[in-house]
Amino acid sequence: MQHIEIFGFPPSTFTRTARLVCEEKRVDYQLQPLEFRQESHRALHPFVKMPVMRVSGQTLYETLAIAMYIDETFEGPQLTPSDALKRAQMFQWISTCNDYLYKDVVLAFLNNDSPSEEQLEKARKDLEIIDRQLQAGPFLLGEEIYLCDLFLAPVIAFVDGGAHQARLLGSLEGIAAWKDKMWSRASFKNTQP
Numbered sequence: 754m755q756h757i758e759i760f761g762f763p764p765s766t767f768t769r770t771a772r773l774v775c776e777e778k779r780v781d782y783q784l785q786p787l788e789f790r791q792e793s794h795r796a797l798h799p800f801v802k803m804p805v806m807r808v809s810g811q812t813l814y815e816t817l818a819i820a821m822y823i824d825e826t827f828e829g830p831q832l833t834p835s836d837a838l839k840r841a842q843m844f845q846w847i848s849t850c851n852d853y854l855y856k857d858v859v860l861a862f863l864n865n866d867s868p869s870e871e872q873l874e875k876a877r878k879d880l881e882i883i884d885r886q887l888q889a890g891p892f893l894l895g896e897e898i899y900l901c902d903l904f905l906a907p908v909i910a911f912v913d914g915g916a917h918q919a920r921l922l923g924s925l926e927g928i929a930a931w932k933d934k935m936w937s938r939a940s941f942k943n944t945q946p
């Protein structure tokens with residue numbers, strides 16, 4: 754059995770995704786701290802970000818690479834669709850989370866108590882797109898949970914319960930129903946920051 758270490762801090766959304774994948778696959782892992790932005794951190798991740806995974810003496814960074822490795826290597830529920838189109842759709846939503854949502858919904862509100870009207874509007878529009886996709890539900894691609902849901906969950910959790918929750922998430926029924934399902938999962942509870 755390979756021993757997985759995940760280096761990162763619990764509040765980091767990308768670190769949480771890596772942990773959610775381990776939890777959903779029921780893979781034992783250890784969360785390890787980082788000396789943030791120190792040389793030891795750069796030695797693990799040349800771009801000085803998190804998470805980093807260490808397995809069998811090898812390190813791997815980029816959350817999608819980590820997620821795919823864990824999903825393909827370990828037994829447990831398959832978190833990637835076998836159908837090519839559905840798999841491509843999963844990557845589309847992962848890319849949406851990692852690019853547009855991470856910028857507009859996480860970075861825009863990180864250490865920012867007074868976001869501008871423009872920032873709020875942009876984040877809301879992104880979330881409305883996610884909400885439309887979740888109308889059919891219960892998960893992003895329908896009946897099954899896939900990696901894309903595990904990239905989305907930390908992003909939504911980041912603003913859920915925060916100062917701008919009503920403005921950002923209010924009346925988005927698709928996201929609300931998806932949240933009910935996601936927030937009740939052991940993986941989500943076990944990775945609370």
Ligand SMILES: N[C@@H](CCC(=O)N[C@@H](CS)C(=O)NCC(=O)O)C(=O)O
Binds near residue numbers: 803804851
């Ligand atoms: N493309 C990277 C992004 C990782 C990332 O941006 N992580 C954030 C935390 S959620 C980080 O390390 N922030 C620290 C910094 O930017 O200095 C991935 O997919 O893992």
